[in-house]
Amino acid sequence: MCSMGRKRPNEDDGKRRATMTRVAEELGVSAMTVSNAYNRPERLSAALRERIFETARRLEYPGPNPLGQSLRSGRVGALGVIYDNLLSYAFEDQAAVSFLRGVSAAAEAEGLGLTLVPGSPRGERDATAIGRTLVDGFVVYSVADGDPVLEAALERGLPAVTVDQPRVEGVSFVGIDDEAAARAAAEHLIELGHRRYGVVSFGLSPDWRVGIADEERQRSASYRVSRSRLEGFAAALAAGGVSWSEVPVYECPSSSKALGRDAAEVVLSRVPRPTAVLATSDELAQGVMEAARERGLSVPNDLSVVGFDDVPEAAIATPPLTTVRQDHVEKGALAGRLLVARLREKETEDTYLLPTGLVVRGSTGPPPRTP
């Protein structure tokens, strides 16, 4: 049906795609003159330039091949983003989408593209693509400490910035104070008077474990963000006189409503039932609210739920979700700007912490009188 489908570039009646040299030969000029026609018009008579373009059109020469240009210049013109999971999951995660929006804006402002490196499922690391990706530098987003994907990225020797996790010596870091932000969330519940808690967290380490995580597992978590948030929760509860060792921490393999729902089924089955659940993401928190609804529990009358991120959906959830706000767009934009600065061989700081704030909405309230 379609003509382009038939044109095999390397087999088309022996006519391989035209090259700059071929155009030059055809006209009896040098290749550099053709190059100048495209890149430095002022070094050329207008007439010759026009003749060159005519010949290019006739030979179907598509203009200078950017691969040649890049090899020569050493510059690709794109920032790379490495995500800790399959790429397609990044687009399901509102926090990641906002983050990518920020990075893309920063790249775009410099005329750079954004290249999303093909990922691999959690628990099945594949770093081969990283060595083959054509970019000028990497934003490494949300990767576990010691992940082979991280090693591969750093080994490329390109400028890099890590975001949220991990922190790597000598590589600029953008994130928030996860411990303090989590602490504020838990303090809010302590102040409301809650004494019985449950926690629903996304993965602690990339081994895809599901279920209650004991304190040893919490301490050894290789996702820094998870580790820090649990530390923040624990600190606030301990300060409020609640024994952390009795708080069930349910670990989900990733962050989604469905997984939050599953987790809540376990956590809410505890006897006596928790009156408050702290989640490490809004997605998980929404799943917890769903599970509560299914059990006929009212949020916040029977159960208080706190999320993390303040994604757009949090404000329109039923009830609106109390959560920790962070600016994912700005996080991405800052990471992008820092990477650009590195490309320009400017110095950057080691650590950039963005502000967070607790947003109290309708999903939290005092614990029920009759437990």
Added chain:
Amino acid sequence: MCSMGRKRPNEDDGKRRATMTRVAEELGVSAMTVSNAYNRPERLSAALRERIFETARRLEYPGPNPLGQSLRSGRVGALGVIYDNLLSYAFEDQAAVSFLRGVSAAAEAEGLGLTLVPGSPRGERDATAIGRTLVDGFVVYSVADGDPVLEAALERGLPAVTVDQPRVEGVSFVGIDDEAAARAAAEHLIELGHRRYGVVSFGLSPDWRVGIADEERQRSASYRVSRSRLEGFAAALAAGGVSWSEVPVYECPSSSKALGRDAAEVVLSRVPRPTAVLATSDELAQGVMEAARERGLSVPNDLSVVGFDDVPEAAIATPPLTTVRQDHVEKGALAGRLLVARLREKETEDTYLLPTGLVVRGSTGPPPRTP
């Protein structure tokens, strides 16, 4: 502060980044042996291979530079996506996000990356980046007929697929039957008994015009999707005995809640007031509902609203939005798979139309008794 920030690749005590040749020289072997150490281990004794890796480590050689590999092989390892606006807007548009999710999944399944080409604001076309982007082919998404950005993409001579718009001779197309889908939406309102309509549409042509679009402007719209949907609305209303020429069609420069709200303020000020509004996207429709709420109008009692796309938010809007469903993820995945097929020099069809369906929810009902 940071060591990496200090390392200037071209100036670091005269030590430029090591190359394959340098590693080879250091060991007294040929460059191709070093190449084989990385790419064809079986052609090498294990011992020599290890010696090569040791030397590489010592010289801080990061492994074969993919730019060299790509120039040699002619393959980049990434699919490019061209969007009709600034990239950062794509991440705000739920339909686009779902679409990108599909494309990324298709790319990832083949080990390919996804490169988002830096865009330019609507009404200010800049195609220069397209000539410089390193990709193996383009998915051209939602671009107006004759857009210079489209020309630039096609001139690269790489495989390409267009999505939604435009349709280009000889280039595979993925989309829906926009006319039929829009017709179904309008027929639903006709069947409910509505006689007075308003339409809120995203841009008709990329010249950033805002306000009521007359029939001449509608016919000459260079965004095919807008043109087709208006045709569908018009056909259904005409068949229902409603005069299209009396229906105000408000054109927004782009698709967002805020713009839908602005549009609705004009459309709902008409005397007599429309009892039903057809929007060309869910974003716009949500803005219309917002404007109605602000005027104290009840949806659907005073005003029926129909959207288009069935983005995730549509189902949880208040009231839940009646809309035309289409599968944006599958649209992206199909486009990605087709582009991959083209890279593999397989034939593809000219046109792929995905199914649509009207989803009737709470935002539509019979017109009010007392107008």
Added chain:
DNA sequence: CTGAAAGCGCTTACAG
């Protein structure tokens, strides 16, 4: 099991 040569497509000094 290893190598010398050619070439992927381009542009930057350096000349004239």
Added chain:
DNA sequence: CTGAAAGCGCTTACAG
């Protein structure tokens, strides 16, 4: 205003 040469970093036949 235009050119010859060198080189960006790599890998594929082809030999041995």
